[in-house]
Amino acid sequence: MSEAKTDIKQSEEWQKAVAYKILDEDVERQRKLIGVWEPQKTAEYVQTASEDSIRNWAYGCGDDNPLFTDPAYSRKTRWGGVIAPGMMVGQINKPMKGDPTPPEVKALKKSLFKGIHVFVSGSGWNFYRPVRPGDTIYSYGGDLTCEVKQSEFAGRSVIITSRRVKVNQRAEVVATYDILRVLTERKTAVKKGKNLSIQPATYTDDEWAEIEAAYAAEQVQGSAKRYFEDVEKGDSLGLQIKGPLTVTDVICFHAAGYGFTPYAPTANRRAHKNRQRIPAFYVKNEHGIPDVAQRLHWDPVWAQAIGNPMAYDYGVMRENYLWQYLNDWAGDDGIITHVHDEIRKFNFMGDVQRVTGEVLGKRTENGQNLVDVAVRFVNQRGEESVRSTATIALPSKDKPLPLYPEVPADIAETAVRMMARHWELGGE
Secondary structure (H helix, E strand, O other): OOOOOOOHHHOHHHHHHOOOOOOHHHHHHHHHOEOOOEEOOOOOOEOEOOHHHHHHHHHHOOOOOHHHHOHHHHOOOOOOOOOOOHHHHHHEOOOOOOOOOOHHHHHHHOOOOOOOEEEEEEEEEEEOOOOOOOOEEEEEEEEEEEEEEEEOOOEEEEEEEEEEEEEEOOOOEEEEEEEEEEEEOHHHHHHHOOOOOOOOOOOOHHHHHHHHHHHHOOOOOOOOOOOHHHOOOOOEEEEEEEOOOOHHHHHHHHHHOOOOOOOOOOOHHHHHHHHHHOHHHEEEOOOOOEEEHHHHHOOHHHHHHOOOOOOEOOHHHHHHHHHHHHHHHHOOOOEEEEEEEEEOOOOEOOOOEEEEEEEEEEEEEOOEEEEEEEEEEEEOOOOEEEEEEEEEEOOOOOOOOOOOOOOOHHHHHHHHHHHHHHHHOOOO
């Protein structure tokens, strides 16, 4: 058994892993899939929410809000019990049964964009009700758009927007989740090396003390109502710190339930079976061991081999940190109804994000008192890594308990139809 480490870039597996290209044929096939709506048949790590899984998700995001983590506290709120942080629903899914996929759709999907790197670059959310313990979440959806662009990181890229409609076991729509994904060629990213000059962040004792002081000063509205009448355009949402990013943060996010579909990283015998299922997902590391390509989020050697200065987070991590920031400001009685975010820069190991926001305006619509806000994440290099706008329904003096918006009729009707077919086919 050899003990010598190998240069990943000299290995046959690395050469194969970075050789895959974005093909015009794949782009055309992807465009033909726009408007094809299907039940989502993937099984997420969490399929039915529980007090435990909700608490673990909150803790995995660094959120200690007792509304999500303390049943005794949450029973005394307007919700009468624990509810899930809003964006957790995006990572809960039980397979939804549906009619067989037509052969022509299967043919379009087969080996589509094989070996091409994918990362989340933003999302759009509309929220219609909370997730509670005991709720099973199903999804249906499809692709909305497909564009070819030039990426500053990796040259030619494909931008795909997909929608997931999240539905509970009562056929009630919980949320719609529009995901912006960027597909890039690994070899092009290596050649361009756009970010390779970035050095790992280090912190002096004084700088670290400033970070700790900022954490200690964070304000959480909690059970105190933030009244619509008391909010004005230009108001600050306060400062929060996220990071500095460590591998521990990524591990905690995985432990919360993220990142196990569709590639299903796993161990031992299941890993053996997974290597047979999707061999292109496994690339030998410097020790000669086939490991998941997903490890670029924690393995600096692999991250550097494919054109990054170091490992970086999942964009979904910052999206959930964003939701926490908004909810901390809104309080237990406020309702986040809409979020749009753009992931504009990578968040590398050691990066610290300073999160700030301001009120853009306030309005009354359909009887609801709504506040529009803007939020920015800025790292220690002064780069804006996340840009977001959101809408929050706040309590008012005459309407102390805001409501979720109504589900659009076409979405609600489709959800009922999809779930009815699921039950007809013997779904669980």
